[in-house]
Amino acid sequence: MTVTTLLAAGCSSDTTTSSTSARPTATASALTGVSVPDSFSPVVVTPVSNSTFPWLGTDQKYHVSYDLQLTNASRLPASITKVEVVDAKHPNSVITSLSGRQLVDPKCAYGECNLLRMLPSTNTTDTVIPPGQSRALLIDLAFGTLKQAPAAVSHRLSLTGQANPPAAKPTPISYLAAPFDISAGKPLSIAPPLRGTNWIAANGCCGTGEAHRPSLNTFNGKLTNSQRFAIDWLKLTDTGQFYSGDKTKNESYADYGQSVYAVADGTVSSTLNTVDAGTPGLLPAKDPVLGPKLTIENVDGNHIIENLGGGVWAMYAHLIKGSLLVKPGDKVKKGQKIAELGNTGNSSAPHLHLQLMDNASLLQADSIPYVFDHFTYEGQISPAAWQASDAYESGTFFQGKLPQGQPRSGQLPLDLSIVDFPSP
CATH class of the missing domain: 2.70.70.10 (Glucose Permease (Domain IIA))
Incomplete structure (x- = not known):
């Protein structure tokens, strides 16, 4: 069913409080001390969303939703294997891991699938990003309590692509990218x-x-x-x-x-x-x-x-x-x-x-x-x-x-x- 479509298209409590200024505002403290290790990164990760914050859904969980743009700025194709969303200050703490049907599944019509998007936003058939092309990635996190949500997240990409500037063929690589503030306000x-x-x-x-x-x-x-x-x-x-x-x-x-x-x-x-x-x-x-x-x-x-x-x-x-x-x-x-x-x-x-x-x-x-x-x-x-x-x-x-x-x-x-x- 299609009702409408487009043209051409950490907090300290578990209570949801109103705010007179709910526009997300990046907070310096959320990213203080956050860094990513130096690496050659063939796929550049850029948040499409502004900084955001958790909200309580009718499933009684706290949700955080935002979008990323993935751009292959290298000479070789990049095949995305997995994207992990991690606590930005504790990158070994994985919040969610996206792979397989979550990224691409032509048979899935609804739910947590096909989160890797062609631009403009349509389903893609595979996880390959050719040189000079971009994809979007939809991120939806859910936490049982508000305290479980970190102040900021980072993203660990696992892919087969150009591991270094002289590389002549794609090889498996992994790196952290795009620290992102998810504690920038209240709904x-x-x-x-x-x-x-x-x-x-x-x-x-x-x-x-x-x-x-x-x-x-x-x-x-x-x-x-x-x-x-x-x-x-x-x-x-x-x-x-x-x-x-x-x-x-x-x-x-x-x-x-x-x-x-x-x-x-x-x-x-x-x-x-x-x-x-x-x-x-x-x-x-x-x-x-x-x-x-x-x-x-x-x-x-x-x-x-x-x-x-x-x-x-x-x-x-x-x-x-x-x-x-x-x-x-x-x-x-x-x-x-x-x-x-x-x-x-x-x-x-x-x-x-x-x-x-x-x-x-x-x-x-x-x-x-x-x-x-x-x-x-x-x-x-x-x-x-x-x-x-x-x-x-x-x-x-x-x-x-x-x-x-x-x-x-x-x-x-x-x-x-x-x-x-x-x-x-």
Whole structure:
């Protein structure tokens, strides 16, 4: 199922606290004393993400997600065998090791697989990086407690490649690279953007097989991923279906026209309110007539970008034309209705796309993790059922719903979570 896609595309406690400035800021202490041994490194490792921090998911684990660019700057092909993420100050302490199907698996459609990406971000067929070419690597870490997360990580590459400048053929080598700060802030706690029952966190973090996590793009002269933590919110009926009646009409979908609310106090930075509704089941990017009409301005349909302060912006996208109740410069309050959920832009079904980012421009922004202050966790949609659904989201999806919901706070729903958002 594809709801939406892209254009051309250490802490001291186990509590998650809100911050008025959740924009990641690299801290000198995290990398103090961190170094990597001298080595000839044919594959150059560069973080795509800004410094980041852990956040608590609905699996009760603390997650850290970021992206790396791997560039083969040597004369010989480089075949990646394994990438280990290690504690930067204790490099013999391995946090996770990525190899085999985690890097490349053409048969895997969903989960912790195909983390090594072609650029622009698509699955690759092998782990070879030819001379002068680059790949991206998606990193997703999970910790049982916040104390288990180090202040910074480094990356040990094992590969077959050019071991030294005169080398004439590839040989096995291994080296450390790219120390990276993962303790650069705390997640901002925001209010739900919607209200009611049976909301689905589609295309959420983490793993591949969905639209947002691997959505690296080249904008404004750099590689960016502003949608790393974005969620497409869809609503199920009381019988566990996304629509009832004519599946080709937006009005048949349970979430169409639902009120959208500001997730925090802030100021509206920009809006778009002129894009006509799309047709369910049809993704414009894959249509020969509609595809060429998509631009970087209208790909997200009608939308609102809100400045939350502290270097954080919220984006609400795919809204109904004419439903926006705010304009640039308006001050809004948390919980204030700002628009209605629609199906505009590069979207194949009604939904609300929500993300937090560190820039008012989607094209320049890096994605920022966040948590919701309150919701009720109701279970999970099966990835197999989701992947098997058609372009209209046909099917019944309550198989993984819990007998009784669980109140949650300070968490970010993981991909395909079922949640209820209570009224204030």
